[in-house]
Amino acid sequence: MKQVININFQGRVVPIEVSAYDILKAYVDSLSRHFSMEDGKDEIINDIENRIGELFQERIKAGAVCITDEDVNAIIKSIGRPEDFDDADPSATTGNTDAAEQNTQQQQQSSATNTSGKRRLFRDENHKLVGGVCSGIANYFDIDIVIVRIVFLVLLFSFGIGFIPYVILWIAVPSSATTVIGSRRKKLYRDNDEKYIAGVCSGIGNYLGINAWIPRVLFLLPLLSFASKNRWGNWGDYGDFNFFSFSPGALFIYIILWLVLPEAKTTAEKLEMKGEKVDMNTIKNSVVEEMKGVQERVQKFGKEAVNVANERGKVFGAEAGSLAKKGSRSLGDVIAMLVKGIVYFILGVVGISLIIALFAFGIAAMGVFPMKDFLLTRGWQNVFAWGTLLFFIIAPMIAVITWIIRKLAKMKTGSKMLKLGFSAMWVIGWVSVILLIASLSKDFRHSSNINEQEVFLSNPGVQSLEITTLAPGTRFTRNRWFSMEPFEGTDEDSAVIRNTTIHIVKATNDSFRVSMIRTACGNTRRNADTLASLINFNAEQKDSLLVIDQGININKVNKFRNQHVIITVYVPVGKKIKINDRVNTSSRINFSGPFNNNWERDFESIKFENLEDGWDEGEWYTMTKDGLFTKDGKPADSYRRNNKNRSIIEVREGKERLRIDRNGITIEDNNDSEGNYRYNDKPMDKFDSIKLNIKKEEKRYKDSLQKEKEKIEKQLEKYDNREESNTFLLKSLPFKNAMVLFN
Amino acid sequence: MNIDNTASQMRKGVLEFCILSVIKQGEAYPSDIIDKMKAANLNIFEGTLYPLLTRLKNAELLTYRWVESNSGPPRKYFMLTDKGADFYKELEATWSELANAVAALTK
Numbered sequence: 001m002k003q004v005i006n007i008n009f010q011g012r013v014v015p016i017e018v019s020a021y022d023i024l025k026a027y028v029d030s031l032s033r034h035f036s037m038e039d040g041k042d043e044i045i046n047d048i049e050n051r052i053g054e055l056f057q058e059r060i061k062a063g064a065v066c067i068t069d070e071d072v073n074a075i076i077k078s079i080g081r082p083e084d085f086d087d088a089d090p091s092a093t094t095g096n097t098d099a100a101e102q103n104t105q106q107q108q109q110s111s112a113t114n115t116s117g118k119r120r121l122f123r124d125e126n127h128k129l130v131g132g133v134c135s136g137i138a139n140y141f142d143i144d145i146v147i148v149r150i151v152f153l154v155l156l157f158s159f160g161i162g163f164i165p166y167v168i169l170w171i172a173v174p175s176s177a178t179t180v181i182g183s184r185r186k187k188l189y190r191d192n193d194e195k196y197i198a199g200v201c202s203g204i205g206n207y208l209g210i211n212a213w214i215p216r217v218l219f220l221l222p223l224l225s226f227a228s229k230n231r232w233g234n235w236g237d238y239g240d241f242n243f244f245s246f247s248p249g250a251l252f253i254y255i256i257l258w259l260v261l262p263e264a265k266t267t268a269e270k271l272e273m274k275g276e277k278v279d280m281n282t283i284k285n286s287v288v289e290e291m292k293g294v295q296e297r298v299q300k301f302g303k304e305a306v307n308v309a310n311e312r313g314k315v316f317g318a319e320a321g322s323l324a325k326k327g328s329r330s331l332g333d334v335i336a337m338l339v340k341g342i343v344y345f346i347l348g349v350v351g352i353s354l355i356i357a358l359f360a361f362g363i364a365a366m367g368v369f370p371m372k373d374f375l376l377t378r379g380w381q382n383v384f385a386w387g388t389l390l391f392f393i394i395a396p397m398i399a400v401i402t403w404i405i406r407k408l409a410k411m412k413t414g415s416k417m418l419k420l421g422f423s424a425m426w427v428i429g430w431v432s433v434i435l436l437i438a439s440l441s442k443d444f445r446h447s448s449n450i451n452e453q454e455v456f457l458s459n460p461g462v463q464s465l466e467i468t469t470l471a472p473g474t475r476f477t478r479n480r481w482f483s484m485e486p487f488e489g490t491d492e493d494s495a496v497i498r499n500t501t502i503h504i505v506k507a508t509n510d511s512f513r514v515s516m517i518r519t520a521c522g523n524t525r526r527n528a529d530t531l532a533s534l535i536n537f538n539a540e541q542k543d544s545l546l547v548i549d550q551g552i553n554i555n556k557v558n559k560f561r562n563q564h565v566i567i568t569v570y571v572p573v574g575k576k577i578k579i580n581d582r583v584n585t586s587s588r589i590n591f592s593g594p595f596n597n598n599w600e601r602d603f604e605s606i607k608f609e610n611l612e613d614g615w616d617e618g619e620w621y622t623m624t625k626d627g628l629f630t631k632d633g634k635p636a637d638s639y640r641r642n643n644k645n646r647s648i649i650e651v652r653e654g655k656e657r658l659r660i661d662r663n664g665i666t667i668e669d670n671n672d673s674e675g676n677y678r679y680n681d682k683p684m685d686k687f688d689s690i691k692l693n694i695k696k697e698e699k700r701y702k703d704s705l706q707k708e709k710e711k712i713e714k715q716l717e718k719y720d721n722r723e724e725s726n727t728f729l730l731k732s733l734p735f736k737n738a739m740v741l742f743n
Numbered sequence: 744m745n746i747d748n749t750a751s752q753m754r755k756g757v758l759e760f761c762i763l764s765v766i767k768q769g770e771a772y773p774s775d776i777i778d779k780m781k782a783a784n785l786n787i788f789e790g791t792l793y794p795l796l797t798r799l800k801n802a803e804l805l806t807y808r809w810v811e812s813n814s815g816p817p818r819k820y821f822m823l824t825d826k827g828a829d830f831y832k833e834l835e836a837t838w839s840e841l842a843n844a845v846a847a848l849t850k
Contacts, residue, residue, distance in 0.1 A: 080791060561775045
């Protein structure tokens with residue numbers, strides 16, 4: 001245990017151990033004795049003291065609670081004892097020079113590792129690029145830093161495993177700034193002297209010790225590729241994605257760096273910019289500082305534990321007490337370390353996922369953005385869309401990222417202006433969004449009249465009909481909301497929306513009949529009707545095939561206004577119908593849903609039905625007077641039938657069973673069945689069956705059963721009614737995601 | 744005659760010249776000077792440097808200005824005076840003569 005005092009040392013308040021203070025005092029005294037004959041004695045001592053104070057402050061900044069003996073000794077070693085000084089003044093040169101020389105040599109050797117001379121691993125802040133881990137390792141093993149960096153990079157890029165050891169080493173290995181006294185750090189600044197825009201690139205160049213043109217070219221490349229995109233042709237299916245994500249990505253990074261990095265203003269900063277290194281470390285340090293709060297709390301906890309230990313110590317004696325003290329302190333440290341680690345991890349994960357989410361959102365928004373021409377009318381809507389993109393999506397992204405970084409780096413300057421600016425942009429963004437939505441919803445307000453048109457069938461008398469889409473060869477790729485035709489490359493002025501619904505119903509006579517309903521929305525009913533009539537959707541019979549389009553073509557003139565095509569196939573009793581596998585799998589005709597990105601989900605639900613003995617694609621169904629059945633006698637709408645069956649009520653008690661379904665109420669005396677009362681899978685109050693043996697409760701149960709029965713009958717009635725109204729749903733169709741209907 | 748002593752004397756002779764040449768490249772903070780000299784494999788103690796700087800300053804070869812530092816009190820940044828620049832030129836001439844002479848003699 002050591003006593004700590006506060007001293008006022010060259011204008012800094014320094015907590016220092018009493019013993020360390022004594023060493024320091026003796027050292028300063030020896031200096032003033034040494035320079036007593038010197039002209040500017042006071043000034044020299046003052047300068048040296050100032051430097052010592054600076055080193056003290058570095059220590060404390062690095063997290064030291066107070067200055068210890070070791071610290072003072074290390075500093076003295078770095079500055080040198082009077083007898084070590086290479087005094088230019090010949091009068092001061094005595095036999096001491098031998099020792100001085102020896103010492104210098106020693107230091108020369110150890111400067112690569114540590115002032116103590118012992119080889120220790122530390123992060124080399126003087127030669128670092130990120131955290132100084134590689135340069136520290138290179139120092140330790142005395143190998144070229146480039147080799148270490150290459151090894152780490154290879155590990156990073158090949159398996160991604162280089163990252164974890166790097167971070168661990170970064171956290172675990174002490175920095176040279178705290179181990180090697182007097183070593184300094186590089187810092188990343190914006191270089192105002194050699195700037196083109198804001199000096200970000202030249203600042204990076206200075207930091208990395210490379211020509212400023214390298215970062216400049218790296219920043220410019222994505223923008224250039226955008227400009228020359230057309231000449232290069234389409235970049236595969238994700239050409240638009242590339243173009244819209246990466247070039248703003250570079251811009252983003254530039255703007256964020258611009259906002260985050262301080263400008264190198266003073267000489268000291270300019271020197272730091274070149275001499276010292278980037279500070280990922282400042283970020284780390286600030287996190288460490290925040291962690292200190294946690295640590296303190298944990299230490300408090302540790303102290304409480306110490307107190308408890310002390311009380312017990314009264315019983316076990318003073319020695320045991322002090323032992324317990326020691327133990328609990330180290331325990332506190334361990335807990336602090338653990339908490340620190342966990343909080344680091346959580347902070348990291350939260351921060352990173354937040355940023356990723358932001359970027360994903362932004363990139364998605366930008367990826368969809370080129371599609372706006374298929375949706376928005378020119379003029380104000382376009383303006384609102386741009387406003388939304390810039391101020392509602394991009395500006396907050398930048399703001400949040402900047403905020404996080406500034407927060408981490410504990411920067412405060414100019415934040416008021418930033419805040420004001422960003423809030424203004426955010427307001428503009430909101431206004432844009434609201435106006436855009438208002439304007440768009442106007443355009444979708446009216447839906448067109450429903451107008452069922454006959455599709456000409458060349459041979460309606462066929463025995464079977466197979467619904468299929470265009471022959472393979474016309475390939476469509478899927479791109480989020482819309483499908484683009486990749487072949488036309490630059491000519492991306494048409495899109496396909498998959499918004500087709502197929503109904504299969506029973507025909508009244510003995511020939512097939514197919515009808516088509518085209519609907520759309522618009523700002524007026526007349527416009528909606530016009531748009532609907534402009535839908536060019538082909539359905540053509542080729543013998544036993546009914547070939548339909550894969551989707552509805554829209555273009556920049558006839559924009560997306562929820563165009564929807566409903567094909568109804570009337571199947572005569574005794575004839576067969578099949579929906580080709582391809583319709584669902586390769587060609588992705590949507591059975592329902594306003595957007596084709598829903599198709600998967602919808603498809604899944606169809607699949608789900610299939611699993612439940614529903615409709616099978618690629619299976620022939622025969623129309624009977626009771627509906628569609630496979631040749632195995634499986635009903636196409638068995639799913640729904642099953643559903644109907646689910647509305648049965650079954651109550652079991654011992655060997656008796658009460659069952660209420662479409663067929664009415666049945667009471668069985670089933671010797672095999674055992675189980676609990678069930679009402680729609682839900683447990684019900686326990687009661688005995690009507691024929692129960694316990695007579696005194698018979699009446700109560702009868703009453704409750706009666707009630708249930710009434711209830712269920714009501715429900716069944718309702719259900720049957722609904723069933724009837726289900727037969728034809730077309731009235732409510734435009735937005736109704738009805739599945740394939742069978743009747 | 745001690746070899747270390749002689750080597751030390753040799754180093755001492757050029758110390759001022761070295762410090763002046765570092766400062767001549769631009770304003771310098773003492774620990775910058777130390778770093779630069781260390782980088783050139785010429786190790787001196789800060790305790791050696793500070794008195795030398797003071798002496799050079801008192802001889803009006805150097806001057807300094809206070810530069811605000813983001814951590815703690817302002818720092819002294821040294822630069823050459825006109826007199827110091829002249830002094831440096833003379834030293835430089837002497838050094839190149841000396842270096843040539845040594846090179847020629849030790850060939």
